[in-house]
Amino acid sequence: MNSPATPKGHPKGLYVLFATEMWERFNYYGMRAILIFFMTDALLYSKPFASNLYGGYTGLVYLTPLVGGYIADRYWGNRQSIIIGGLFMALAEFFLFGFASYYTELRESPELARLLFYVGLGLMIAGNGFFKPNISSLVGQLYSNTDTRKDAAYTIFYMGINVGGMLGPFICGLVGNTGNPAHFKWAFLAAGIGMLLSVITMKLLQEKYLVSHDGRPVGVIPEHMDGKNHFLKKTFSLNSVIFILAIAAAAIGLLYLHADQIVDISILLIVGLVIILVVIFSDKGLSTIERKQVGVILIVSFFVIFFWSAFEQAGASLSFFANEQTDRYIPLLNFTVPPSWFQSLNSAFVVIFAPLFAAIWLFLGKRKMEPNSPTKMAIGLLLLAIGFLVIAIGVKDPQQTKVNMMWLTSMYALHTWGELCLSPIGLSLVNKLAPVRFASLLMGVWFMANAAANVLAGKLSALYPPPGETTRFLGYTITSLYDFFMLFVVMAGVASLILFFLTRFLGRWMNESK
Incomplete structure (x- = not known):
């Protein structure tokens, strides 16, 4: 008996999720592109303080999805979690728009200004926690487990992420990153409008199009909650709003402690990791093979910290470099490129090169030459190191005040190639190796590695050397931009070589022969 044929095309629900995610990424990356400039140019924060705060903020952005995913699975479902999370993110942007409209007046009360700024960041962190983990899981629910279109669906969805990631910095940079600090408010407003479009798209179209292959609605409130009286049973209730505000308040408190270097968020990550490892390895039902596979996940998660801590300089030290040391003037157009536009390059290059890398792996796979997942990730780290080597060469001449835009553009191309070797490969590795009963916990480990990398990225960005001054990192003296960028060359390069060695x-622990 022949199995039913796979339908042609994709369900319309995929394009609903594509648009929803695209506008949310427009919001997040658009706001992130101007954030470091807003802190230094409008709020007059020092670069080290702004860098450290930036790292704390982006680190917490990767932590709260652990809470949001847990709540969605047990109480609210994916749909409602996405909508309430999106509304809080929109609220954060409009709050920051109002704050940025009065930043000059608030400078006279620096503590009040700091509190209000942190409130906006805290709302964004909390809302992101409920949006980020849930929309990706909805994509797979549109298809049956045997549907061969699922991989292509995630590719289409990934393009939506990067279209938003490309447009956000471009539009928000155009209206907000003009050189006039008074204009930053328009970037927050544009990001907020994008977030509202995301929520409206989801709300208007979810009932009709977010259905499984057999017509059942997906992402709804879990069945086990029917008839149960729980304080979080209703998504849009006073209890639920208070719960999310409590998460935002905790994030605000952590931002204060981290920025003032009273408590390092990295310590919380280490404690969380230890708890997760105790839970996993104390399970007597875990087989020897499963323990080895968990070990592989832990090892590669450690190495991705080195990748993302360097890669995420895009929103911090590389933004300083684009603003101050890059010749952004185009004589032919009589136009100066906003420094935040360079953050669109990564997403643009992903859209351009992702099909090429997929074709390369397919070509090598057919010839039984495809490297295993850790090898691909080691290649990604090596490409990252080469990217920083390119920009280091560009600034090596101490007499040169500014470099051509092509140096920075070339570096972002190499970084994107590295990302395509590491990011999707790492996610696939975790999904493939994680024992089913610990799948969510081990995905949490992956998120925690990303959070730790972002926190470290802020600390490393704080080493960006002011003209004529010296900074130090573990005995390494940084007196120039060449020294600064070579730090990442060595860090990523050594990590790559060690991972190549392992x-x-x-591969043996993964039961692979490659």
């Missing part, structure tokens, strides 16, 4: 060992 690939055969990790």
